[in-house]
Amino acid sequence: MNSNRIMWAVALALAPGFAVLSWFYGWGYLRNLAIALPLAYAFDFACLRLRGQPLPGFRQRPTSRGDRHRDRGGKAFIVGRGRGADPESFRTGGGPESVITPGGPGSVHVTRPPASFDGSVFLGTLILALALPPGMPWHVLLLATFGMVVLARQLYGGLGHNIFNPAMVGYALALICFPVALATWPPLVDGHTGATALTAFRYREGLTAMETFAADPAFGQLGGYGWEWANVAFAFGGLVAAGFGLIAWRVVLGFLIVLGLFALVFHDGGSSRSAGSPLFHYLSAGTMLAAFFVVTDPVTHPGHPAGQWLFGALAAGITFAIRAWGGYPDGIAFGVLIANAATPFLDALGRGRVSAR
Numbered sequence: 001m002n003s004n005r006i007m008w009a010v011a012l013a014l015a016p017g018f019a020v021l022s023w024f025y026g027w028g029y030l031r032n033l034a035i036a037l038p039l040a041y042a043f044d045f046a047c048l049r050l051r052g053q054p055l056p057g058f059r060q061r062p063t064s065r066g067d068r069h070r071d072r073g074g075k076a077f078i079v080g081r082g083r084g085a086d087p088e089s090f091r092t093g094g095g096p097e098s099v100i101t102p103g104g105p106g107s108v109h110v111t112r113p114p115a116s117f118d119g120s121v122f123l124g125t126l127i128l129a130l131a132l133p134p135g136m137p138w139h140v141l142l143l144a145t146f147g148m149v150v151l152a153r154q155l156y157g158g159l160g161h162n163i164f165n166p167a168m169v170g171y172a173l174a175l176i177c178f179p180v181a182l183a184t185w186p187p188l189v190d191g192h193t194g195a196t197a198l199t200a201f202r203y204r205e206g207l208t209a210m211e212t213f214a215a216d217p218a219f220g221q222l223g224g225y226g227w228e229w230a231n232v233a234f235a236f237g238g239l240v241a242a243g244f245g246l247i248a249w250r251v252v253l254g255f256l257i258v259l260g261l262f263a264l265v266f267h268d269g270g271s272s273r274s275a276g277s278p279l280f281h282y283l284s285a286g287t288m289l290a291a292f293f294v295v296t297d298p299v300t301h302p303g304h305p306a307g308q309w310l311f312g313a314l315a316a317g318i319t320f321a322i323r324a325w326g327g328y329p330d331g332i333a334f335g336v337l338i339a340n341a342a343t344p345f346l347d348a349l350g351r352g353r354v355s356a357r
Contacts, residue, residue, distance in 0.1 A: 009246055010293065013241040014126055014234070024226035039146075131333075133181075147170040163341070163343070206272045208274070228283035231284075238293060251312040254308065259278075276323075287332070307349065311342075
């Protein structure tokens with residue numbers, strides 16, 4: 001399966017979670033996507049233009065037979081840094097960049113559109129739209145989309161060259177600049193508007209876990225109201241994607257196991273000092289969205305299997321630390337971005353190439 005199909009297949013695996021969230025929150029997430037998607041493509045096209053890259057729908061000029069892209073016996077061939085569609089190729093430079101076919105005697109043409117139409121922009125925007133609260137103001141979506149496409153993707157040279165997860169860069173930028181907007185959620189129960197389950201649990205003023213669940217409509221049976229079912233749906237879609245080999249399952253397990261272990265250690269039997277049970281952390285906020293669709297971004301996690309376990313574990317440890325003791329109610333974005341920065345070291349560590357000197 002090539003990179004184009006992988007992107008769209010992963011986006012399709014997000015559909016169950018998107019549907020569940022839309023059931024609970026109405027049109028808010030669809031509105032996020034409807035506003036952010038045109039902005040994302042506009043930013044991407046503008047950056048491609050500024051960098052002198054071909055825009056979708058345009059062909060490059062023919063190359064002569066003397067160029068290195070000359071016709072090779074009348075067969076199509078690939079140019080650029082592409083090395084296939086496997087996750088390792090994404091991490092080190094992305095899939096095939098251009099497909100060349102014969103275009104007459106001694107000339108060839110680019111027939112594959114550039115990265116904007118390979119599904120990567122759509123997939124990143126979809127994840128960003130789901131990570132943000134539903135019904136975000138347009139200016140927050142504008143800033144988040146700018147951070148995702150321009151700062152995290154195009155400034156590094158486009159798809160396959162970025163070192164940080166673009167959707168998480170956009171989310172973190174919006175969170176830092178507009179913390180109140182990202183802390184405000186639409187009503188779910190009896191007109192209740194405000195804190196998520198993680199926020200309500202964090203600032204519960206000495207109540208036990210059971211008392212907190214009973215007193216605040218932000219909670220469902222085991223996790224956040226609405227989000228506990230969305231997490232189940234995201235896990236279902238993620239398992240299907242993993243079954244088809246579309247995501248790195250070691251990263252997923254490393255993230256979930258370590259997050260669960262930290263929660264188990266600091267659960268404290270549900271007392272007033274409890275940091276939450278493993279099920280609470282699994283079924284609150286976007287845990288399963290992150291585990292299956294964010295930390296598994298093949299461009300920004302290690303390619304070596306051992307490095308993937310370490311990457312998932314590091315992201316989970318930072319996520320839990322911020323949830324339990326940090327200044328933000330959720331730490332997924334920061335956990336992922338810090339783990340992204342550590343990817344070269346984790347990859348080398350997994351390969352046994354780290355020197356003590």
